[in-house]
Amino acid sequence: MEGGLATNNGSISETQNGSLCDVSCEDSQSALLFLGTGCSSAVPNAREQVLRWFTRFKIPRVDSIILTHEHADAILGLDDIRAVQPFSPTNDIEPTPIFLTQFAMDSIAMKFPYLVQKKLKQGQEVRRVAQLDWRIIESHCEKPFMTSGLEFIPLPVMHGEDYVSLGFLFGKRSKVAYISDVSRFPESTEYVISKAGARQVDLLILDTLYKKGTHNTHLCLPGTLDAVKRICPKRALFVGMTHEFDHEQDNKYLAEWSQREGIWVQLAHDGLRVPLDL
Numbered sequence: 001m002e003g004g005l006a007t008n009n010g011s012i013s014e015t016q017n018g019s020l021c022d023v024s025c026e027d028s029q030s031a032l033l034f035l036g037t038g039c040s041s042a043v044p045n046a047r048e049q050v051l052r053w054f055t056r057f058k059i060p061r062v063d064s065i066i067l068t069h070e071h072a073d074a075i076l077g078l079d080d081i082r083a084v085q086p087f088s089p090t091n092d093i094e095p096t097p098i099f100l101t102q103f104a105m106d107s108i109a110m111k112f113p114y115l116v117q118k119k120l121k122q123g124q125e126v127r128r129v130a131q132l133d134w135r136i137i138e139s140h141c142e143k144p145f146m147t148s149g150l151e152f153i154p155l156p157v158m159h160g161e162d163y164v165s166l167g168f169l170f171g172k173r174s175k176v177a178y179i180s181d182v183s184r185f186p187e188s189t190e191y192v193i194s195k196a197g198a199r200q201v202d203l204l205i206l207d208t209l210y211k212k213g214t215h216n217t218h219l220c221l222p223g224t225l226d227a228v229k230r231i232c233p234k235r236a237l238f239v240g241m242t243h244e245f246d247h248e249q250d251n252k253y254l255a256e257w258s259q260r261e262g263i264w265v266q267l268a269h270d271g272l273r274v275p276l277d278l
Helices: 046-056 078-084 102-111 187-193 221-231 247-261
Strands: 005-007 010-015 018-024 030-035 064-066 096-100 132-136 145-147 150-158 164-170 176-179 203-207 235-239 264-267
Touching (some): 046 078, 096 102, 096 145, 102 132, 150 176, 150 187, 164 187, 187 221, 203 221, 247 264
Parallel strands (some): 030 064, 064 096, 176 203, 203 235, 235 264
Antiparallel strands (some): 010 018, 145 150, 150 164, 164 176
16 A cells, blocks of 8 residues: 655645656646656556546646656556546547656567557557657666656665666655665665755655565565664655555554654555645
């Protein structure tokens, strides 16, 4: 389960497929992003998430997509993005910008060639598919990018010792770090989001798989709490928990931990909203 948050000039609403970020721009037009693991074929799937949360929060569209990595649970719902795009049987619509690494791009091109294809081959029929504008970003904290009125700083983290996934730091007045898939922080990444390093973040959204022990590709609760103590954000929300967590009881434990350590920490849940000024 993952949680959600909101800003007082927009909202960031967590779903099981990532985060929806609704940002009010200077021209008063709202910009909506699909952040984090982007879209997933996990249960509930991307289409179900759209029906559940887009309807509840009156979300009309997605203006930008940012992918953390190219694992199956992060990308297999990409084709369902057409459900939040204007209807056109001939695909004659403005494509949605999607930000990802070159490594992720190469993997997706093999899994979804029809989403990457520029032109139809001779004799090929037109079929309605998601229209995406692929934009390559670098896995480096010093290579930020802009989309929908916000600057995003990539946060490369280890998702197992053989794989780099991305988190993202964003926000001008309030800093939010979103890291959905991590087993270890490289020193350079931890420095960017640490109180003892470059800055104290206002909200850290962090991967927490199991309640006890360790895992080779994800942080578990003991390791997540250690990371929170090192990074020292003002607040932290944990996402990606398995069914072994008891949400109410474990949040009581985390409330006690928060009192001792002086850092507000809770398990998130779908639909949760937290006031922030980005």
